[in-house]
Amino acid sequence: MTAYLLKRLAIALATLLLASMVVFAVLEILPGDPARLMLGMNASADQVELLRNQMGLNAPLAWRYLHWAGGLLSLDFGRSYTYSVPVIDLVRERLAVSLPLALIALALSTIIAIPVGLFSASRRGRAGDTISMGAAQLGVAVPNFWFALMLIYVFAVWLRLVPAGGFPGWSAGIGPALKSLLLPAVALALPQAAILARVTRSALIEVLNEDYIRTARAKGLPYRTVLWRHALRNAMIPVLTILGLQFAFLLAGTIIIENVFYLPGLGRLVFQAITQRDLIVVESVVMLLVAAVIAVNLLVDLSYAVVDPRLRSRQ
Amino acid sequence: MSLLDIENLSLTIGDTPILKDIELSVAPGEVMGLVGESGSGKSMTALTVMQLLPHAARATGRVTFDGIDILAATEDQMCALRGDDIGMVFQEPMTALNPVKTIGEQVAEGIRWHTKASRAEAEDRARKMLDRVGLPEAKFPMSRYPHELSGGQRQRVVIAIACALKPKLLIADEPTTALDVVLQAQILDLLRDLVAESRMGLLLISHDLAVVTEMADRITILRHGEVMEAGDTARTLSEQFHPYTRQLAQASMHVPARARLHGNETGRPLLQVEGVTRDYPGRRPSLFKRAPGIRAVDDVSLSIAPGRSVALVGRSGCGKSTLARMILALDRPTSGTISFRGETITGKSQAELKPARRDMQVVFQDPYGSFDPRQKVEKLVAEPLHVLEKKPTRAERHEMVAHALHEVGLDQRDMDKYPHEFSGGQRQRLSIARAIITRPKLVVADEPVSALDVSIRAQILDLFAELNQKLGIAYLFITHDLTVARAITDEVLVMHDGKIVERGKTNEVLDHPQSEAAKALVTAAPDLHRAIARRMQEQG
Numbered sequence: 001m002t003a004y005l006l007k008r009l010a011i012a013l014a015t016l017l018l019a020s021m022v023v024f025a026v027l028e029i030l031p032g033d034p035a036r037l038m039l040g041m042n043a044s045a046d047q048v049e050l051l052r053n054q055m056g057l058n059a060p061l062a063w064r065y066l067h068w069a070g071g072l073l074s075l076d077f078g079r080s081y082t083y084s085v086p087v088i089d090l091v092r093e094r095l096a097v098s099l100p101l102a103l104i105a106l107a108l109s110t111i112i113a114i115p116v117g118l119f120s121a122s123r124r125g126r127a128g129d130t131i132s133m134g135a136a137q138l139g140v141a142v143p144n145f146w147f148a149l150m151l152i153y154v155f156a157v158w159l160r161l162v163p164a165g166g167f168p169g170w171s172a173g174i175g176p177a178l179k180s181l182l183l184p185a186v187a188l189a190l191p192q193a194a195i196l197a198r199v200t201r202s203a204l205i206e207v208l209n210e211d212y213i214r215t216a217r218a219k220g221l222p223y224r225t226v227l228w229r230h231a232l233r234n235a236m237i238p239v240l241t242i243l244g245l246q247f248a249f250l251l252a253g254t255i256i257i258e259n260v261f262y263l264p265g266l267g268r269l270v271f272q273a274i275t276q277r278d279l280i281v282v283e284s285v286v287m288l289l290v291a292a293v294i295a296v297n298l299l300v301d302l303s304y305a306v307v308d309p310r311l312r313s314r315q
Numbered sequence: 316m317s318l319l320d321i322e323n324l325s326l327t328i329g330d331t332p333i334l335k336d337i338e339l340s341v342a343p344g345e346v347m348g349l350v351g352e353s354g355s356g357k358s359m360t361a362l363t364v365m366q367l368l369p370h371a372a373r374a375t376g377r378v379t380f381d382g383i384d385i386l387a388a389t390e391d392q393m394c395a396l397r398g399d400d401i402g403m404v405f406q407e408p409m410t411a412l413n414p415v416k417t418i419g420e421q422v423a424e425g426i427r428w429h430t431k432a433s434r435a436e437a438e439d440r441a442r443k444m445l446d447r448v449g450l451p452e453a454k455f456p457m458s459r460y461p462h463e464l465s466g467g468q469r470q471r472v473v474i475a476i477a478c479a480l481k482p483k484l485l486i487a488d489e490p491t492t493a494l495d496v497v498l499q500a501q502i503l504d505l506l507r508d509l510v511a512e513s514r515m516g517l518l519l520i521s522h523d524l525a526v527v528t529e530m531a532d533r534i535t536i537l538r539h540g541e542v543m544e545a546g547d548t549a550r551t552l553s554e555q556f557h558p559y560t561r562q563l564a565q566a567s568m569h570v571p572a573r574a575r576l577h578g579n580e581t582g583r584p585l586l587q588v589e590g591v592t593r594d595y596p597g598r599r600p601s602l603f604k605r606a607p608g609i610r611a612v613d614d615v616s617l618s619i620a621p622g623r624s625v626a627l628v629g630r631s632g633c634g635k636s637t638l639a640r641m642i643l644a645l646d647r648p649t650s651g652t653i654s655f656r657g658e659t660i661t662g663k664s665q666a667e668l669k670p671a672r673r674d675m676q677v678v679f680q681d682p683y684g685s686f687d688p689r690q691k692v693e694k695l696v697a698e699p700l701h702v703l704e705k706k707p708t709r710a711e712r713h714e715m716v717a718h719a720l721h722e723v724g725l726d727q728r729d730m731d732k733y734p735h736e737f738s739g740g741q742r743q744r745l746s747i748a749r750a751i752i753t754r755p756k757l758v759v760a761d762e763p764v765s766a767l768d769v770s771i772r773a774q775i776l777d778l779f780a781e782l783n784q785k786l787g788i789a790y791l792f793i794t795h796d797l798t799v800a801r802a803i804t805d806e807v808l809v810m811h812d813g814k815i816v817e818r819g820k821t822n823e824v825l826d827h828p829q830s831e832a833a834k835a836l837v838t839a840a841p842d843l844h845r846a847i848a849r850r851m852q853e854q855g
Contacts, residue, residue, distance in 0.1 A: 024826075211410040217367055218405075219425035219476060220398030222390070233415050308415055309460040 004305055012298045019290045024065050027283050037277050050273075068283075078282035082276045087284045090269060097167055098266040101181050101188070102250035108273060109196055110188035110248065114140070114232075114239070116193070117200025122227055124205055133201065139194025148187035148260045155183060165262040184261045188254060192246050199242045204233035205295045210234070236307045244300035248293040251287075317661035318343050318484055318516040323376035325541075326359055326370060326451035331526060333359050334540040337376070341484060344514035346507075346661065348531030350524060350563070352768035353739065356540040357520045361486045363713060364518075365403055366393045381483060384413045389666065398425040402477030406489035408470035412461035418445070419457020420720035424481050427536045444475045448505060466631065467498035478509055482514045485509070495630040497794040500839035503530055522768055525841035526569045528552055528850065536560055549850035552843070566845055571780035572577070583617035585756055585789050586642065590738065591615045591651030593637055611637040614815035621756060624783055624790040626636070626800035626821060628836060635793050638745050638810070642791065643677055644668050658757065673702045678743075680762035685746055686734040693730040696749045698722065703753065721747040722785075723778060740771030744778065751782060763795045777804050797840040801825055809833040 021296035035051040036043070052058050056067065072079060116132050123129045162183055181188035207213065208231055209261045215294070216230045255267030266285060273281035305311045317340040326334035334356045342349045349358050362368050364378060364385060378385040378630075381400060383392070384501055397403075405411045412421060422441035426432060430674055432440070442457060448471040461469055470490065476483060489504060492501035494576065507530065510517050521527050528548055534547040536559065544557040555561040592614050597606030612634045618710035620626050629635045640646040642653060645661050652661045655671050676699060677683045686695055696716045700707055707715060723744040734742060750758050761780070764772040780803055782788055792804055800807050807824045809817040811832035817824060828834045 020628060176817065211405060211407055212413040214367065215405065215421075215473065215476065216413065218365060218397055218403040218426075218429060220394045220396070222394050230413050230416075254485070293686045310462045312461075313463070 003281055004031060005265045005302065010297055012287075012294050016291060020069055020287060021065070022287050023290065024068060027279050028061065030279070034081055034277070034279055049259050072284075072287060078280045079135070079225050079277055080281050082273070082278045082281075087281055089290060091266070091280065091285060094264060094266045094269045096170060096253065097181075097263055098251060098254070099210050100178075101245060101254065101263070102183060104178075104185040104253045105188040105192065105250050106243070108185055109192040110243065112189065112193040113196035114200055116197040117204060117239075118227060118232065120197065121202040121231075122206035122223065122263065124223070129201075136194040136197045140198075144187050144191050145256050145260050147190060148257055150185055152182045152260075164292060165260070167263050180263075182263075184254075184257050184263060186281070187260075188250060189255055192250070196239065196242055196246070200235065200239050203213055203238045204231055206232045207234045233307060237304055240303050240307070247288070247296050251292055252289045317379075317639050318345075318381060318614070319339060320359070320377070320379040321459070322373060324360070324363065324378060325376055326356075326363060326368075326372060326374045328372045329573050332540065333372075334363075334374075336535075336541065336543055337536050338545070339519050340517075341516040342354055342419045343483065343516050344535065346510060346517045346519055346531045348527035348534040349518060349520045349523065349537065350527050350539035351524055354539075354565075355537040356748050357522075357537055358488055359540075360537070361518065361520055362755065363405065364484075364486060365397060365401065365429070365672065366390075368780065374772070381785050397440055398477075399480050400427045400483050402480075402482035402485045403489045404470070404473050404477045404485065404487040404686065406492055408473055408493060412469055414461055417458050418450075418464070419459075419690060420471065421461075422457075422475050422479055425476060429480055441475070441479065441571075444479045445472070447470075447476075448475045449477070449501075459560070467502065470494065470498075471500055474502070474505060474509075478515075479842060481513050482515060484518065486518045486520070488520045489522070489701075490519075492521070492523070496797070496839040496841070497835050499526070499841070514647065518743050523565055524552070525843040525846050528843060528846035529841055536563065549847060550810060552847050553851060561808055564772040564843060566769040568798070569769075569776060571773075571777045573780045573803070582620065585623075586617075586619040586791075587654045588615060588617045588638075588642065589652050589654075591641060591648045591653060592647045593634075593641060593646065604843065610813050611735035612641070615810075615813075615815050616651075617808055617818070619757065619789050619791060621787050622787045623806065624779075624785070624792065624804045626792045626794060627809040627830070628794055628797065628800050628807060629832070630795060630836070633743075633810045634813040635660075635810050636761060639677075639761055639791065641673065643759055644671065667692050669702050670704075672751045673699075674756040676753060676758050677744050677756040678758060678760040678763045680766055683739070683742065683766075687740065688734055690733070691721075691730065692716075692732050692745060692805060694733065696745060696752055697732075698749060699753045708848075715752055716748075719752040722751065722782070723748040738771075740767055743767060743771075743775050746779060747775075747782070751786065755788060756784070757789045757791065759791045759793070762795075763792070764799055765794070765796055765818070779803055795836075797825055797836060798842075807837065835855070 035055060035057060037048055039051060055066060059067075076087055077091065079085065080087050080090055081091060087180070110227050116136070120132045141258045152164050163180050167180050167306050170177050181189045213226060213230060216226045221229070222273050252266055252270070254265060258265040258267045268283060272278075273285070319341040319546070321337055321339040324334055324337040325332070337356070337360055339347065341350070349357050349360065355594060359368070363374050364380065366385060366388065368374070374386055376386070380396070383396070384650050388396070412418070419438060419441055422444055423434070423437040426440050427437040429517055430437070438457065442452065443454060445457070446452065447454060450471050455468070461472070461590065464472065474490075477618065480654040485506070490506065491502050503526065506517060506519070509515060511824050514685065519527060520528050529546045533546060535546045536543045536557070540560055543559045544551060552564060555564055560655070591612060592610065593612040595609045595611055597608045615638060619683050627635050627638065637646065641648050644663070648661055652659055654660060655675060658671065660668060660671050693713070693716050696719055700712060700715065716730055720727050720729055725741065725748065734745070737745065763779070767775060776799070777788065782791060790804070792799065794800055804821045807819065807821045808815050809830060809832055811830070817828065817833045824833060825837060828837045
């Protein structure tokens, strides 16, 4: 187990190092001079040169990489060119929206998907299965912005249960903040739940054909008990894989939903930074997301080992 | 009074009739053998008793267990019976246990479920049961996972689960088919003891007539879902009144007619294996430790003359398949050399191996798993042709495939079919056709008939014998089944713990084994004649 853990950890760290080099290199290659951009088109060449020196843009590449990477480690991401505030403050502010949103959406999607998958798999080919998988098909097919608009129409405009958009900030209290995240979380969760339910179903169906399910039934356990105790855990590996991928998506890929609900999330920050060539923000957020994805993957790898003893004893 | 009574049982799945008017009974303390070839409905009969049939199955007739009408019982009533009064053991021990739960949990689960005992109590009983089936605490703590056990050990766990609550009836569906003969004998002994201990009724399902004869008091022979003959085991099998019974008995002892070989032994050997050893590195329990390695094959030397048929017999895990893989150049020896037709093949590159590959082909055990289901027979059988020096044209290829199919007794029209359109025996013919299409000098066959029914097995053995005579192909048969070795080979090599411990003429070695390993194999191997004789003697 320790060997497995250490190996996974080493792989994660190596990936992170490599990713940081790639991110740094790509943004170096991109055209556009941040100094010129900050000073505007009318600045003289001397002024630009001065600022470049100030920003350390003229230093050798390796030195700049080390400086940048060292900064990342001490959570010093530099200053945003456009907002003129430390990037870390921007990111922290946005994460306070995006992270809870992603977690709520992920939890919702899991809570919906696993029972639906179990239900469908246990009634394979019968009416219940057809209906729930049809619904899942619909969930995958419907664009989430349209679904979000429908949610706003029903719950905000018509029933007036929740605000139609915006985020009051956590300072306004946990209740109102959560309330404003609820609809976007549902809008995000539903398509994810649809995918996850399908994965859960097919993984379960495969497991339900295994001989050990028959052994468990021959012990006298009722079908439902066998489903929960014997089948579900064996079907968890593909489900965990998809969950890991979904978390990464929910953290950063939510720009459309953030726009629909007017939420100040990470997705919108990246989008604005890209359009304004605020490369230092782009760089930092991309690195942060890379780190998050790697961390989630590590977590998924470790949970494989928790679920499946065969992975623990293998090297 | 009977414990289990099956009367007029008919079963359909969808519109397909599976069973017709089955009659069968098991008394307490009695062993009833249910024999038949695959698809004859043995397992379906068992699953009907357990009520674990597929959804579309409809059963009619009467099945009474201990006074309970099984066909009318509710699912709740069945759950109360299963695992408590009726236990079941399945064929495939490698997959019958849940891989993510410890063996202790899996044995204790049924006990807790039925007796509502506390966890500690249930675990205590599970421990005793595991001891009983020969898995003592010291070597097999309850915290072991199934993947840490061998096939035979896993089957003991499955038996422990089935017998944990001392069932009145145990149904064992091919409980030893996947095991080697020595393990088989041990498991059969265990079942016999459990029956004697608590007057348990045992319904033993097998396609192996010899196994059933050794075990069963009475026997029921099934074919195409119908009972052909039923009665006292010794009488049924000695009189062989019913033609199908006779056919089964003859097929299970079938020896193909083979002309004696001419003096070919003095010539240059076709295959020469010298001092071959294969080590596998040990597992790594942590980053800084490594368990000692495993020597799968230990200093093995052997040679096969052209046209000879040689058996490599041994228990599972003795290294015979590893040795075969090295002979086929699919694996590299740690030390030693293998030469084929006088040329060394160890350490050669894939390109250099091509000529050797052409003259050396392989037939695997599982005719289901060794074909790509999405390709037509023509392409599958033509697969080895890519090792030929000159690529055959389309027409030539077609001709060669047609010829190979003809030689194994299939029709050349079969070329456009897909593998699933063939039966198990036909599929094994296809793999033989694939093996002989390059006109090889040596065919390595890894348990080529153990997945087949007795009558199909007899036909395939005949085919092997015929090809040996006609084309002069030498064989290396890898098997744990001594009847196969006796039927078709001239020489036998007995392998144990990676070493060849005995070698000689097949009949001499099998009739008068010298080494411990060979003796164990010979005594454990079920033999129909011997089993009938013993039964007759017991009954006077």
